[in-house]
Amino acid sequence: MMGGHHAASGAAAWVAIASSGPYTLGWYPLDATGILIGGMATAGTALVCDWDHRHSTVANSLPPLSNLIAVGIENASGGHRQGTHSVLGAACFVLLAMMAGQFQLQTDWGLLSVGAGLLCMFMINIAAKALKLFPKSGFISNWIFALTMAGLVTWFAPEQWTWLPVSMLTGVVVHIVGDMITTGGVPLLWPIVIKPPKFLRKLPVLNDVWKANGAFSLPLLGRAGSRREWLVLIPVSAYAMVGMCVAAWSLAKAHFPAAMAIGKTTVSRLIGAG
Numbered sequence: 001m002m003g004g005h006h007a008a009s010g011a012a013a014w015v016a017i018a019s020s021g022p023y024t025l026g027w028y029p030l031d032a033t034g035i036l037i038g039g040m041a042t043a044g045t046a047l048v049c050d051w052d053h054r055h056s057t058v059a060n061s062l063p064p065l066s067n068l069i070a071v072g073i074e075n076a077s078g079g080h081r082q083g084t085h086s087v088l089g090a091a092c093f094v095l096l097a098m099m100a101g102q103f104q105l106q107t108d109w110g111l112l113s114v115g116a117g118l119l120c121m122f123m124i125n126i127a128a129k130a131l132k133l134f135p136k137s138g139f140i141s142n143w144i145f146a147l148t149m150a151g152l153v154t155w156f157a158p159e160q161w162t163w164l165p166v167s168m169l170t171g172v173v174v175h176i177v178g179d180m181i182t183t184g185g186v187p188l189l190w191p192i193v194i195k196p197p198k199f200l201r202k203l204p205v206l207n208d209v210w211k212a213n214g215a216f217s218l219p220l221l222g223r224a225g226s227r228r229e230w231l232v233l234i235p236v237s238a239y240a241m242v243g244m245c246v247a248a249w250s251l252a253k254a255h256f257p258a259a260m261a262i263g264k265t266t267v268s269r270l271i272g273a274g
Helices: 003-018 032-045 048-052 065-077 087-102 114-130 140-156 163-180 227-273
Strands: 105-107 110-112
Touching: 003 032, 003 114, 003 163, 003 227, 032 114, 032 163, 032 227, 048 065, 048 087, 048 163, 087 114, 087 163, 114 140, 114 163
Parallel strands: none
Antiparallel strands: 105 110
């Protein structure tokens, strides 16, 4: 599945899980802030499995740091579409999110979730890169956006970061399922690789499901980027966009009066000082 479609699928899954309105599942209900920030983060976690390729969109999200991390993950996971696309890989990513949520810093402004903010910085930046919000060349704009998002997320995100591992699990599962329903398949049981016997490799249908390299596939969408994939992902993307916009509108209505009051007070003081 294409990178942008992975990101859209992750955001849509988060909207369905974290929202409690119509046409949602409401399995893990959060407020509008959690839905909005979590949706952006999950769009990124739905791409993190592809950090196993040194030239991937994820690897080029925050160069050169993201490139170095990609090389390490590629070596540890056995290459592209290996360890990171397995049950074990999913567990490792969730453990990383749990550990990041524990790294907090007490300051004069209160308790800041630095670890979660930095992880969200990477995830949101990855999603923005996949959605082609940055120029193809250069990386200064990537870092400016990333540091800005890190500050905003650390400061304004929900006080409880228990949703971060849920976001990671959601995104990784969405990614693995997305790749599994294309012709490439995924090695779910990695590092255990069970290849089909030779006589089964020639059987129609079965040889598409249980591949010669041991990967599993249910190629409902055909090859990555196929017309079927686009037909499915257009409504999925629309669902994610509507859900995120509704959350953003709820936040605007909640904070606009306070922002207006602060603005009026500031203007009055400036005028008075003049």
